[in-house]
Amino acid sequence: MKKVEVVAGVIYFKDEILCVQRPKNKLHYISEKFEFPGGKIEQGETKEEALHRELLEELNVSTNIKTFFLTVVHEYPDFELTMHSFICEVDSKELTLHEHIDQKWLTINELPDLDWAAADIPIVEKLVSNG
Numbered sequence: 001m002k003k004v005e006v007v008a009g010v011i012y013f014k015d016e017i018l019c020v021q022r023p024k025n026k027l028h029y030i031s032e033k034f035e036f037p038g039g040k041i042e043q044g045e046t047k048e049e050a051l052h053r054e055l056l057e058e059l060n061v062s063t064n065i066k067t068f069f070l071t072v073v074h075e076y077p078d079f080e081l082t083m084h085s086f087i088c089e090v091d092s093k094e095l096t097l098h099e100h101i102d103q104k105w106l107t108i109n110e111l112p113d114l115d116w117a118a119a120d121i122p123i124v125e126k127l128v129s130n131g
């Protein structure tokens, strides 16, 4: 099975976390799902470098990456995803969506209400249980 490795940012502004919605996709299980922004690691990059680059490309934000959070391995029908998530911080909510179709800033207790990509559920659950 195809393997995809990505990094993703749990981006805080004060006590709110950025959630972004993917566009329509032929793979129904990721189409219009919410996720934590990020993307694939390129050759020669560290995970943090990849995340910093992806967040600039996707959102035009420069984030302060604070700490590693959780690695999730999830088998989708067409590929196996390994996703490394990091806690990040921004000092403004200003951003531009270059790839996503919607954004929400939610507090931790509001996160479970969104329609998340399946691979993101363990990250949401850990955030909720950590409080």
Ligand SMILES: Nc1nc2c([nH]c(=O)n2[C@@H]2O[C@H](COP(=O)(O)OP(=O)(O)OP(=O)(O)O)[C@@H](O)[C@H]2O)c(=O)[nH]1
Pocket (backbone or CB within 6 Å): 004, 006, 007, 008, 030, 034, 035, 036, 037, 038, 039, 040, 081, 083, 117, 118, 119, 120
């Ligand atoms: N960045 C990111 N990707 C995620 C998350 N959850 C999740 O299932 N994915 C999946 O991981 C895969 C890689 O995401 P990506 O955005 O880097 O890649 P892509 O295939 O959309 O773009 P690309 O073709 O330009 O590389 C996608 O299939 C995406 O659905 C998440 O929280 N963040």
